[in-house]
Amino acid sequence: MLHMFWTGFICLMLMPHNVQGESLPDIVSKLKSSIAVVAAPYIDDARRLKQASSFVLDRPSTEEAILATCRHVFFDTTMDGSLVPIADTSKIVVFFENDPFSKIKASIVACDSYRDIVILSVVHEKLDSLRIGKVKIVKWQELREGDLIASTGYDFGQRSSQLGKNFFWTSTHSGIISSIRWSSIDENLRKITKVQADLMTNIGSSGSAVYLANDGRVLGMIQGYVKVTDTSGVYNSGLANIVPIQYVLATYYRGVVLIRDSVQDGGQD
Numbered sequence: 001m002l003h004m005f006w007t008g009f010i011c012l013m014l015m016p017h018n019v020q021g022e023s024l025p026d027i028v029s030k031l032k033s034s035i036a037v038v039a040a041p042y043i044d045d046a047r048r049l050k051q052a053s054s055f056v057l058d059r060p061s062t063e064e065a066i067l068a069t070c071r072h073v074f075f076d077t078t079m080d081g082s083l084v085p086i087a088d089t090s091k092i093v094v095f096f097e098n099d100p101f102s103k104i105k106a107s108i109v110a111c112d113s114y115r116d117i118v119i120l121s122v123v124h125e126k127l128d129s130l131r132i133g134k135v136k137i138v139k140w141q142e143l144r145e146g147d148l149i150a151s152t153g154y155d156f157g158q159r160s161s162q163l164g165k166n167f168f169w170t171s172t173h174s175g176i177i178s179s180i181r182w183s184s185i186d187e188n189l190r191k192i193t194k195v196q197a198d199l200m201t202n203i204g205s206s207g208s209a210v211y212l213a214n215d216g217r218v219l220g221m222i223q224g225y226v227k228v229t230d231t232s233g234v235y236n237s238g239l240a241n242i243v244p245i246q247y248v249l250a251t252y253y254r255g256v257v258l259i260r261d262s263v264q265d266g267g268q269d
Contacts, residue, residue, distance in 0.1 A: 053153030055209035069207035138217035153208025175199030
C-alpha cells in the first residue's frame with residue numbers, strides 16, 4: 001500500500017498542472033467573444049465557402065477590429081512565395097459567436113506568405129455592442145516545453161442552419177507544448193521559429209487562438225496539424241503547428257504585404 005501511495009504521489013507531482021491564475025472555463029468564457037469565423041467563397045465554385053477561425057488582435061476604434069488568421073485560407077503559394085488566390089478575397093466575411101446571425105465584411109490589410117499569416121480589418125457600428133476585446137499575448141521566448149495550453153476556434157466550421165441562417169459555435173481543446181524550434185527560413189534567409197503542440201486540430205482549426213491554460217495569454221495561432229504519410233495514406237499525427245504571436249503582430253504593425261498587384265483586388269467579382 002505504501003509503495004502504491006508513493007508511486008501515485010510521484011506521478012501526480014510530475015504531471016503538468018495549472019499552478020496559478022484563472023480556471024480554464026473562466027478564460028474560455030472571456031476569450032470566446034474575441035474569436036470569429038472567417039469565410040469567403042471559392043474562386044472555382046462560389047457556392048462553396050472556404051472557412052476557418054480567426055481572433056481579434058487589436059481594436060483601433062470602437063467600430064473597427066483587427067483579426068488574424070492563416071494565409072492558406074485564401075491563398076496557395078508558389079516556390080518563390082508568390083500568392084495564388086483560392087478564395088474570393090473581395091467577399092470575405094466574419095461571424096462572431098455572440099452575434100451568429102450577422103456577417104460583417106472584412107478586408108485584407110497585410111499578409112506574410114512565408115509565415116502563413118493574414119491580417120484582416122472589419123469595420124462595423126455594432127462591434128462595440130458585441131463587447132469584443134483584443135487578446136493579451138505571451139512571447140514564445142517565455143514558453144517552455146510541457147506548458148499547459150488550450151485553443152479555441154471553429155473546428156469543421158461548426159455550422160448549422162436555423163431559420164435559414166448560419167449559426168456558428170466555438171470549440172475548445174487543451175494540450176501541452178511539445179517543442180519550440182526553427183522550422184524553415186524566410187525570404188531574407190532568417191530562421192522561422194515554430195511552436196509544436198500536442199493539441200487536437202481539425203479542419204477549420206486554422207487561425208484558432210492558442211493560449212496558456214492558466215492565464216489566457218495568447219502565444220500564437222494554429223497553422224494546421226502535422227501530417228504523417230505512410231503506405232496507407234496521409235493522416236493527422238495529433239500534433240499541431242503554431243505560428244508564434246510575434247510574427248502575427250509584426251505582420252500587422254509593419255504592414256508586411258506580400259500580395260502581388262494581380263491579387264490585390266481579390267478574386268472574382
